[in-house]
Amino acid sequence: MTSSSRDLPAVELAVTLDWRDSAAVLSVAGEIDLVSAPEFEEVVGVVLAGEPRTLVVDLRAVTFFCSAGLQVLAAAHRKLPERGLRVVSDSQVTSGPLKTTGLDTWIGIHATVDEALSQ
Template sequence: MTSSSRDLPAAELTVSLDWRDGAAVLRVAGEIDLLSAPEFEDVVDAVLADRPRTLVVDLREVTFFCSAGLQVLAAAHRRLAAGALRVVSVAAVTSGPLKTTGLDTWIGIHATVDEALRP
């Protein structure tokens, strides 16, 4: 398995990107709110421009997640093949909104990055 990593520009969030065999793993920490959601969207758009086979968004270090963050994930889902967007979340703060809105029926929620990377 090949892997590469780089930090992405983000002021309100801590974001890093790791590539694993054509899959982009985006690790996000901090709050995704109305102020930081456009920044989150810019980062996701930059990753999608590189055409990953799969996008794994690791939200385990996110402490607040609002509807604007859900909109970013929904838009990413529409741009990727079915099942290609996967979220890593173990906390209700991030998985709760996905489940409440029903987005979890299209976007898989996983406990670990390794689990999310499995075909």
């Protein structure tokens, strides 16, 4: 089953949702800052309401990522089974904050969506 961004709330960020069996792949583009973080949180909440076993958040197209975005990911992590949240990142913009705060010990960071789904 595949969903499009039409199923998600309207946001400033560019987001798409793709269901792969019981895994939701949320791709995000743009800046996750204090202004857009509440929208990011709303989108993640909508996806979690669909009760995915795994949530993969693809941040490769994110150009700025602040602590408010980290809080959204930490909250999502608490709502999913262990290792149920996985992040796709290929830049320091997004993986750096996860590593600096130690969230990468609970939230896996992967280079590709396929790698994240195979874990």
